[in-house]
Amino acid sequence: MTENDLLYTLALQHIPNIGDIIAKRLINHCGSAEGVLKEKKQNLAKIGGIGSVILRDLYNTEHLKEAEKEIEFIKSNNIKVSYFEENDYPNKLKHCIDAPILLFQVGNINLKQQHIISIVGTRKITTIGIAFCEALVENLTPYNPVIISGFAYGTDITAHKAAIKNNLQTIACLAHGLNTIYPHVHKKYMLDVEKNGGFFTDFWSTDNFDRNNFLKRNRIIAGLSEATIVIESAEKGGSLVTADIANSYDREVFAVPGRITDAQSVGCNNLIKHQKAHMLTTPLDVPYILNWKLENDKKPLVQKQLFVELDTTEKTIYNYLKETEKQELDVIAINCNLPIFKVSSSLLNMELKGVIRPLPGKLFEVI
Incomplete structure (x- = not known):
């Protein structure tokens, strides 16, 4: 997109009460973000679902000024911007109604003709969960999947590190702008992630850090992927939200079962019990359910089930x-x-x- 298109799209994105669903509806009606901001208010009011609250702040010129500042940040940090109607926008994400109109990225991301899975779970991952996650990624390596996660403590960073170890592309979806990193202790992994994939976010550099951002971020994790895998989860948690979003997008969900007495297995066991996820007990469950095929010159690894019990x-x-x-x-x-x-x-x-x-x-x- 041109810089002028980016300017008006950023301005539209900056307007309160206009989320991605409404923004897309306005753009589809007017042809472009610039067309929206230059359209008469009475004409926009005729669009279904567009009321006075949404239109109240639409013509405030401060949004364009803030958009200009964000463009300077984007240009000075070599950030790539993907627009939801262009070819370089992630294909699977295009099919999600609430996907961001703009996606900001850094790194070496390539999602063309790739198997893409997201791996999520508790931040308080157990040693068994870590071992399972590492073994899962290692054993899926012949299929060359892209590993998506949220760069948080616990399961997220375990998945990213396992992908890097096995030379797989990994993408971290952030709940903040690209001007910072959270948690700060994970800053040491940034270069490896950028080298082996990169970072996605739809947040600006000026957006406030807020816990609700993590829930909003989860739609991107689920939307990018053909399947979401939950390694461990307590009865409540962000990974279960991601699983619910993936189900709403009609994507596959997997959950690793655990003992009924383990607090960090309650969420996964409930997903399986309520038929919201496939039970995942061995790495080959993933390519089998997703119907992945290996290239002719590659052979599947001979798999044993993980953590089997022997008498x-x-x-x-x-x-x-x-x-x-x-x-x-x-x-x-x-x-x-x-x-x-x-x-x-x-x-x-x-x-x-x-x-x-x-x-x-x-x-x-x-x-």
């Missing part, structure tokens, strides 16, 4: 195979001091759980 007999066999690498059924039975029928049954259960695999010659080995 006493299975643990004995597993530990023995881990030490001996691979072994025959009869030898396993002898060395583990177990009857063959019990070893055979346990090996089958362990194979179904994805922790061992059979080999030619009636051998078995740990995956």
Whole structure:
């Protein structure tokens, strides 16, 4: 878009009581943001849903002055601006009714023909949650997904770091302008994120820092992605809001189940219980549900379920195979001091759980 188009679109965005839905309706009626601000008030009042409260502050010239200042900030910081009607605007986000009319970005973002998922969850992520998140990202690497999150404490930064570690593109959606970073302690990750993806926001450099911004930001996280994955969540939390938004956009939602006694699993368990999310127990659940295909020169990783529970007999066999690498059924039975029928049954259960695999010659080995 031209600088003049940007000026008027920023001015329209700056007007109180005009959100993205109303702004799009006005632009569609008048042809452009400039057309909106130059249209007669009586003509705009005829548009459905446009009342006196919305029009009250429309013609205040202060909005154009503030827009000029923001343009200077944009230009001096090499910020790219995407307009909702242009080709460089994220395609999946275009289909969301409340997506921002302008999206500001820095970094090396490329969303063309990419698998895109968002990973969200509690800021008080457990060690089990961290391990699951890291294993999930690592095992999805052959599919080359873009990892979206919110750059916050806990699950968000775990997802970003896992993406960077596996050379995947990652995008942080911010709840503030690009003139600052929150939390400040995550500033050390900024260069890596920009190198491997970048930052998105629809907030200005002059916007006040507000907790409600995080909830507004969540629509971008959900809208950019074909699926939202909730790693851990308490009974209430921002990640559940993101999941609800994703459902409203008719996107897939996954949730990692946990023990009913774990406070940080209540939210995920409820999503699954109320059929608002697919139960996620192994990384391959994601490409299976989303129907992802691998390129011809890539092979899927052989996956075992994450955090499976083994009974006493299975643990004995597993530990023995881990030490001996691979072994025959009869030898396993002898060395583990177990009857063959019990070893055979346990090996089958362990194979179904994805922790061992059979080999030619009636051998078995740990995956």
